[in-house]
Amino acid sequence: MPTSRITARFDKVKAEHRAALVAYLMGGDPDLETSFQCMCALRDNGADIIELGAPFTDPMADGPAIQRAGLRSLANHTKLIDVLALAARFRETDQDTPLILMGYANPVHSLGYVAFAEAAHAAGIDGTILVDLPPEEDQVLRDEYAKHDISVIRLATPTTHEARMAKVADGASGFIYFVAVTGVTGAGSADPQAIAGNVEMVRRVSGLPVCVGFGVKNGAQAVEMAKIADGVVVGSAFVEHAQSAHESGDYSEAPRGMGALAGELSAAMAAVAKA
Amino acid sequence: MDLRNTWDKWPDANGRFGEFGGRYVAETLMPLILDLEKEYRAAKLDPAFKAQMDDMWAHYVGRPSPLYFAERLTEHFGGAKIYFKRDELNHTGAHKINNCLGQVLLAMRMGKTRIIAETGAGQHGVATATICARFGLKCVVFMGETDVERQKPNVFRMRLLGAEIVPVSSGTGTLKDAMNEALRDWVTNVDDTFYCIGTAAGPHPYPEMVRDFQSIIGIEARQQILEREGRLPDAVMACIGGGSNAIGLFHPFINDEGVRLIGVEAAGHGIETGEHAAALNGGRPGILHGNRTYLLQTDDGQILDAHSISAGLDYPGIGPEHAFLRDTGRAEYLSCTDDEALAAFQLCTQLEGIIPALEPAHAIARIGDVIDGMHKDGLLIMNLCGRGDKDVFSVAKALGVEM
Numbered sequence: 001m002p003t004s005r006i007t008a009r010f011d012k013v014k015a016e017h018r019a020a021l022v023a024y025l026m027g028g029d030p031d032l033e034t035s036f037q038c039m040c041a042l043r044d045n046g047a048d049i050i051e052l053g054a055p056f057t058d059p060m061a062d063g064p065a066i067q068r069a070g071l072r073s074l075a076n077h078t079k080l081i082d083v084l085a086l087a088a089r090f091r092e093t094d095q096d097t098p099l100i101l102m103g104y105a106n107p108v109h110s111l112g113y114v115a116f117a118e119a120a121h122a123a124g125i126d127g128t129i130l131v132d133l134p135p136e137e138d139q140v141l142r143d144e145y146a147k148h149d150i151s152v153i154r155l156a157t158p159t160t161h162e163a164r165m166a167k168v169a170d171g172a173s174g175f176i177y178f179v180a181v182t183g184v185t186g187a188g189s190a191d192p193q194a195i196a197g198n199v200e201m202v203r204r205v206s207g208l209p210v211c212v213g214f215g216v217k218n219g220a221q222a223v224e225m226a227k228i229a230d231g232v233v234v235g236s237a238f239v240e241h242a243q244s245a246h247e248s249g250d251y252s253e254a255p256r257g258m259g260a261l262a263g264e265l266s267a268a269m270a271a272v273a274k275a
Numbered sequence: 276m277d278l279r280n281t282w283d284k285w286p287d288a289n290g291r292f293g294e295f296g297g298r299y300v301a302e303t304l305m306p307l308i309l310d311l312e313k314e315y316r317a318a319k320l321d322p323a324f325k326a327q328m329d330d331m332w333a334h335y336v337g338r339p340s341p342l343y344f345a346e347r348l349t350e351h352f353g354g355a356k357i358y359f360k361r362d363e364l365n366h367t368g369a370h371k372i373n374n375c376l377g378q379v380l381l382a383m384r385m386g387k388t389r390i391i392a393e394t395g396a397g398q399h400g401v402a403t404a405t406i407c408a409r410f411g412l413k414c415v416v417f418m419g420e421t422d423v424e425r426q427k428p429n430v431f432r433m434r435l436l437g438a439e440i441v442p443v444s445s446g447t448g449t450l451k452d453a454m455n456e457a458l459r460d461w462v463t464n465v466d467d468t469f470y471c472i473g474t475a476a477g478p479h480p481y482p483e484m485v486r487d488f489q490s491i492i493g494i495e496a497r498q499q500i501l502e503r504e505g506r507l508p509d510a511v512m513a514c515i516g517g518g519s520n521a522i523g524l525f526h527p528f529i530n531d532e533g534v535r536l537i538g539v540e541a542a543g544h545g546i547e548t549g550e551h552a553a554a555l556n557g558g559r560p561g562i563l564h565g566n567r568t569y570l571l572q573t574d575d576g577q578i579l580d581a582h583s584i585s586a587g588l589d590y591p592g593i594g595p596e597h598a599f600l601r602d603t604g605r606a607e608y609l610s611c612t613d614d615e616a617l618a619a620f621q622l623c624t625q626l627e628g629i630i631p632a633l634e635p636a637h638a639i640a641r642i643g644d645v646i647d648g649m650h651k652d653g654l655l656i657m658n659l660c661g662r663g664d665k666d667v668f669s670v671a672k673a674l675g676v677e678m
Contacts (some may be wrong), residue, residue, distance in 0.1 A: 057578040058451060058563060060458040061301040067445055079575040105299055105562040110576025132299045132562065136289065155302040159465055164306055182303055183463040 005126045006098045006151060006174040009048055010209045010230065017274045019226035021266045022211050023047035024102065024235035025258065026069035027054060027086050028078030030246040034254050038242070039090050041259035043097050046266025049211075049231065050090075051129070054083045054103030061131045063186035065236040065243070072246055080107040080116075084123040091124030100153060100174075102129040108141070117144035127151030127174045135167050142171050156202045156210075158182050158195065169206035175231065176206050180214045186236030189215035192224040199228050219268030226272040237261060278603055282529040285599065290479020292599035298478040300565045303462040308565075312480040314385050319487070324380065331376055335409070336366045338373075338491065342499035342656070347626040348639075354646035355509065355653030359629070360496045360524065362660045369632065369661035370492060370520045371402040375471060377488035379406040382469035389413045389464065392471045393457040395422055395450035395516075396586035397429025398661060399473030404438035414438040417457045420448035422586060429665065447580050450590050454564055474517025475594035478565030482594050489523025496656050497527050508654040510535035510645060514637040515608070516552065516588035518597045520660035525606060536606035537645055538597060539638045541583035545612055552581035554593040555601050555608045568595040584613035584673060585633035587661070609644065611637040617673055620663065632661030633670070 013020045023042045027035050039050055055070035055078055062070070080103075087099050101120060108116045108130060120128065127150060133141065135154065142152050151174030159182060160168060169176070178199055180190035195212070203210045212225045213233025225232045241257030285292045290312075298308060318324040332338040341364065345357045362370040375392075382390055390407050392414070394400030400416040407414035416438050423430055423442045430440055441460075446452035454472075461470045475485040493511070500508050511528055513521035515538040528534040543551035551557055554569040561570040563578055571579040571591035581591045600606035611619075616633055619640035624630045631639060638657050646655055663670070671678045 055577075057446065058455050060455045060564070061303075061462065063459075064445070071446075074577065081575075106570075106572065106578070107576035109562050109567075110572065110574070131301050132565070134298065134300065134302055134305050136305075137297050137299055157301075157303040159303055159306045161306065168302065179303065182465050184459045187463065 005096065006049070009096070009098050010175065013048055018270050018272060019229055019274060020048040020211065020231035021046055021262065021269060022049040022051060022213070022231050022233040023238055023262055024051040024053060024233060025238050026066065026073050026242065027052050027083035028073035028076050029069045029239070029242045030072055030251055030254065031076055032078065032082060032086055034242070034245065034251040035086055036089055037255040038258050041255035042262045043094065045259040045262035047262045049098045049100060051100045051102045051233065051235070052083060052087055054080050054101055054107060056104040056107060059104060061184055063184035063236065065186045065239050069239045069242060080111055081119065084119050084125070087125050088123040098126040099124060100127045100129060101125050103131070105130050105133040113141045113144050117141065117148050117150060120150055121148035125150060127153045129153045129155065129177055131155065135170060153177055155179055158198055162201055162205060165202060165205040169208070172206060172208060175209040175211050176202050177233065178202055178210050178212045178229070180212050183214070185214055187215055189217070189221055192228050196228045219264050222265045223268050223272055226269045232269065234265060278605070279532070280530050282605060283526065285596065286479060286483055290483070292596045293602065295560070295568050295595035295598040296479055296482055296566050298565060299562045299567065300478045301462060303465065307465055308478050308480070315381060315480050315484050318381050318384055324384070327380055328377060332491065336372055336376065337364060339495040339499070340364050342496055342503065345627050348623065348642070351626055352643050352646055354651055355649040355655050357642060358500065358654065358656045359659040360492060360656055362492055362520065362658060363632065363662035367402045367405050368664065369398045369402070370489060370523065370658070371399045371473060372405065373491055373523065374473070374485050374488040374519060375399070375402040375406045378469070378471040378484070379403070379410060379412065382471070383410060385469065387467060387469035389415065389468045390471050391415045391417065391457050391460050391468055392473060393417045393450065393453040394473065395419070395453065395589055396665065397422070397426040397433065398587060398665070400438065401429055401432050401436070403471050404433045404436035407438065408436045415441060415460070417441050417443055417453040417460065419450060419453045420444045422449060422453070426586065449580065451578065458564070473519070475519040475522045475596060476517045476564060476566055476568065476592060482566065482596055485519050486522045486526055486596060489519050490526045492520065492523040492658060493525060493527030496524060500654065500656060504654055506654070507531055507534055508656045509649055510537055511656045512537035512539065512638050512641070512645060513658040513660065514539050514588065514634045515593060515597060516541065516590050516634065517592070518594035520658050522594060522596055524656070524658045529605070536600065538606060538608045539641045540608060540610040541585055541588035541637055542610035542612045543582040543584070546610060550582040552583040552588050552590060553610045554591060555597065556610045558591070560598065563592050566595045568592050568598045584616060584669065585637065587632070587634045588637065609641045611640040615640040617670065620670060629659065630663035631659055632663045633666045634661055635659050
């Protein structure tokens with residue numbers, strides 16, 4: 001059961017008294033084969049959950065690092081179904097690591113909500129984060145997901161007040177992704193103390209684990225976030241290793257660099273003992 | 276669904292025009308657009324807000340704009356009487372200011388101090404910068420790098436008006452990328468910033484709000500034609516990029532089912548070439564910039580770049596109400612190539628002594644086809660939504676004239 005893969009992972013992490021490391025990479029950046037190697041390297045070096053980006057031409061919530069990653073992937077003609085095939089390949093040898101597909105609504109809408117939900121399920125996707133599909137607009141997709149036990153993972157932000165959070169939590173499952181700063185991905189870092197109250201409110205209203213992301217780049221920042229959150233999402237910092245690999249032409253740099261960063265982050269976070 | 280005489284009831288409570296529209300935005304923006312909707316509803320009912328709009332329209336923008344009988348063009352086509360709604364005579368030279376005025380006054384009511392806008396050709400940017408200068412507000416305009424290069428006079432105008440221009444290099448450096456960047460700015464500066472969208476698209480309530488502000492065009496035209504001719508026109512027509520001037524003209528006639536509503540999209544090099552900006556005639560429904568509407572896109576749902584000689588029509592989407600009017604058959608949507616628009620640009624200039632912008636030149640180019648099936652005593656109103664001064668360089672270049 002795919003949903004329980006996410007739940008099982010949070011149960012495991014909790015039993016180990018630590019926060020989960022959620023690692024983001026863009027599917028097809030710099031190419032699909034390298035992305036597969038990166039997913040394995042992330043998993044082998046302590047990433048608990050993998051967020052697999054699906055590229056979109058107009059990523060209006062992303063900062064420059066992830067925008068460029070998407071453009072590199074699109075330059076290789078990566079399609080949504082290719083990203084799903086990448087997930088399926090990973091799933092052949094890994095039945096435990098939750099895979100979350102992250103992207104924008106239009107490619108999913110273009111494939112069709114029914115077809116996408118079936119294909120995502122078949123590929124072993126456990127949940128999706130579609131940035132521009134708020135609760136007001138995802139009912140049709142949510143109904144399809146329910147047939148396949150795929151989680152709708154919603155975003156909450158510092159602008160999400162408590163009344164709004166009830167709407168965001170309605171129909172959400174797996175976890176809530178708390179965007180720590182108002183801004184785009186890869187922007188300035190948040191002060192964990194300043195958002196601790198928001199994270200607590202999100203957890204209380206949703207009853208779900210809360211993963212915090214946006215602006216986490218190194219072990220020290222991850223440690224601070226791990227103190228207040230159930231999971232820490234790191235994206236742009238991983239994606240930068242795909243960019244270096246693209247620039248150098250040595251694609252093996254991407255899994256090597258991502259693996260090393262995952263190792264650093266997970267080791268640092270493991271030192272934070274949680275209740 | 277029986278839609279008769281209920282065309283003006285849209286959007287519904289969810290911001291939908293049938294299956295189009297909606298609020299497809301990142302969660303950071305949801306509380307903002309919900310708040311904007313609430314504030315807009317309140318302003319709409321406030322006589323003080325309307326009085327302020329009316330005063331500025333009359334004394335600053337120069338409304339009402341004339342309804343002009345284009346006698347020589349009428350003779351040229353030899354059919355129905357052709358009227359121009361002269362919105363190119365507005366301050367700043369286009370219809371854009373109607374909407375900017377409304378949005379900026381609303382922003383001030385909401386206590387916002389920083390106005391952001393996207394612009395393609397620069398007309399919406401100039402209009403926004405103008406209103407911001409008038410009220411002493413900070414104005415930041417996002418403009419694709421490619422457009423900054425090809426629209427230098429407007430870039431200079433905006434800077435003279437005190438606006439900060441942010442060249443956008445992401446994507447392909449055109450209007451859609453400028454809109455992405457404006458949305459990124461908005462999610463970053465949620466507290467003090469108001470996003471003044473230039474067309475009748477974007478997340479609810481923008482399509483409705485922009486339409487309402489632009490409806491002054493159709494409200495005046497309806498009254499003026501009744502005074503001049505004693506009856507309603509047989510057809511009203513306008514060019515369409517995002518569709519704000521067209522919906523502004525159409526909407527006050529929308530329940531008058533005897534009045535044909537005709538939009539003209541930019542066919543660029545021809546729809547069959549793939550290089551065009553005709554979302555309704557050459558696209559399919561999808562989700563971009565906060566709304567579900569017709570879009571130019573690949574089989575995989577990636578957004579394609581639009582092409583048009585007119586920078587103001589160079590957008591891969593279209594306002595959601597037009598998508599709805601098309602699918603229900605209430606309005607008709609034609610298209611016009613770059614070359615046809617260039618010919619119409621010259622025709623109008625020579626016969627009427629009016630240099631139209633390249634955008635309405637697209638509509639002028641289809642007048643002949645539209646009046647073809649009309650009675651000789653028929654009445655057609657076309658919105659001349661912008662003046663062509665800004666286009667003389669690109670027209671000269673297209674005609675191979677050295678300036």
